[in-house]
Amino acid sequence: MRNYSKTGGKKGMPGYRTPSSFQAKVFLAxxxxxxxxxLTYMQVAKLIGNPKSYRAVGNALNKNCDPDVPCHRVIRSNGSVGGFNRGTNEKIKILKKEGAIK
Known part of the structure; x- marks a missing residue:
């Protein structure tokens, strides 16, 4: 946590706020x-001990500004990619590059 400024922002990342305890658990998972x-949003919710909070997992990831958190690796339970703050096409592109989807 030494990279965080007194205002809660991560150095070099405008608008970044210190995550809530729930968000921190999501980001760590x-x-x-x-x-x-x-993983699916539901699997992440189960991993952090809140199995019914899968929608909150999605909301937390949508607000994430930290490039070290690979939000693109979380998909919907039906296998579709779901949302991404840089757009669905970008999420698909990254997942293909990583070999997660064809």
């Missing part, structure tokens, strides 16, 4: 998803 693999 998502950081552990290996390249080339995906």
């Amino acid at each position: 998502v950081k552990k998803i290996p390249k080339g693999e995906t």
Whole structure:
């Protein structure tokens, strides 16, 4: 956490706010998803001990500004890619590059 300024922003990232405890749990879980693999929003919710909070997981990821959190590796339970703050096409492109989808 030494990279955080007194205002809660991550150095070099305008508008970044210190995540809530829930968001921090989500981000930590998502950081552990290996390249080339995906988890669903529901799986992430279960991993952090809040199995019914899968929509809140999506909201937390939508607000994420930290490039170290691979939000693109979280998809919908039906297998579709779901949303991404840089657009669905960009999410698909990254997942293909990582080998998670064909």
